[in-house]
Amino acid sequence: MASSEEDGTNGGASEAGEEKEAPGRRRRLGLLATVWLTFYNIAMTAGWLVLAIAMVRFYMEKGTHKGLYKSIQKTLKFFQTFALLEIVHCLIGIVPTSVIVAGVQVSSRIFMVWLITHSIKPIQNEESVVLFLVAWTVTEITRYSFYTFSLLDHLPYFIKWARYNFFIILYPVGVVGELLTIYAALPYVKKTGMFSIRLPNKYNVSFDYYYFLLITMASYIPLFPQLYFHMLRQRRKVLHGEVIVEKDD
Numbered sequence: 001m002a003s004s005e006e007d008g009t010n011g012g013a014s015e016a017g018e019e020k021e022a023p024g025r026r027r028r029l030g031l032l033a034t035v036w037l038t039f040y041n042i043a044m045t046a047g048w049l050v051l052a053i054a055m056v057r058f059y060m061e062k063g064t065h066k067g068l069y070k071s072i073q074k075t076l077k078f079f080q081t082f083a084l085l086e087i088v089h090c091l092i093g094i095v096p097t098s099v100i101v102a103g104v105q106v107s108s109r110i111f112m113v114w115l116i117t118h119s120i121k122p123i124q125n126e127e128s129v130v131l132f133l134v135a136w137t138v139t140e141i142t143r144y145s146f147y148t149f150s151l152l153d154h155l156p157y158f159i160k161w162a163r164y165n166f167f168i169i170l171y172p173v174g175v176v177g178e179l180l181t182i183y184a185a186l187p188y189v190k191k192t193g194m195f196s197i198r199l200p201n202k203y204n205v206s207f208d209y210y211y212f213l214l215i216t217m218a219s220y221i222p223l224f225p226q227l228y229f230h231m232l233r234q235r236r237k238v239l240h241g242e243v244i245v246e247k248d249d
């Protein structure tokens, strides 16, 4: 994975005659891209704040997590699906995040929301769902407010600190919540054969969602450490000003 320092997408040499940007400084964006990203980040911060408030209110009123997912699912689905735009932002180059990093992050969330929690109703009241919902919500409020304040050039140190420290705990908590939720879904998926294609059929293809879930769980082992160490490197770069030179994958 090429770093922004290496590939020049961020903080690298600018066009001839222009001053070279200092490492770690926000890349110069066009006005349209800045306006769009500011709108996008404000909308996402607001969306995840609404979710946080709804979760706290639900718990205070009902005193249980049972029914929580059902009560917040529409907002969650809307804002998490909207986050697919993050991959588009990377692809069109208006943010310098790696497409692979953003792709793994966003697609694993979409998978959890639509193909697991939405599709498998009996697991919606599992404690593990609350675990990943809380981890995602705190992370996203911090992350999107970080981007918003950065774009407005008024970033409070606390937000920056939170963005590059909370993940140390929240990333593993979120992953444990996700893995336990998929694990809880396995018996139902095996019993119902949902999303599976059995032979014989006219296309002569078979697909077993149960084994797909096992493979997905296994894929966290190589993929999660990469995301986590990526964030640790970003943390060193942003909070301690270290220049990180990453090697190509």
Ligand SMILES: CCCCCCCCCCCCC/C=C/C(=O)SCCNC(=O)CCNC(=O)[C@H](O)C(C)(C)COP(=O)(O)OP(=O)(O)OC[C@H]1O[C@@H](n2cnc3c(N)ncnc32)[C@H](O)[C@@H]1OP(=O)(O)O
Pocket (backbone or CB within 6 Å): 004, 010, 024, 025, 026, 027, 037, 041, 095, 096, 097, 098, 101, 102, 104, 105, 107, 108, 111, 135, 136, 139, 143, 147, 150, 151, 166, 167, 170, 171, 172, 173, 174, 175, 178, 216, 219, 220, 223, 224, 227, 230, 231, 234
């Ligand atoms: C089909 C099934 C697939 C299944 C796959 C299964 C395998 C999955 C394994 C992994 C599972 C992960 C599960 C995740 C769980 C959780 O989320 S738990 C909760 C805790 N989570 C986190 O802490 C998530 C942390 N993740 C992130 O922060 C990001 O998603 C990231 C993409 C990983 C971060 O990447 P990074 O390269 O560090 O980018 P940034 O710091 O965000 O940005 C770099 C520069 O880009 C600018 N930028 C990015 N986005 C924006 C934006 N929206 N608006 C404005 N600017 C943006 C940013 O400011 C940086 O700019 P510079 O300062 O100029 O460098």
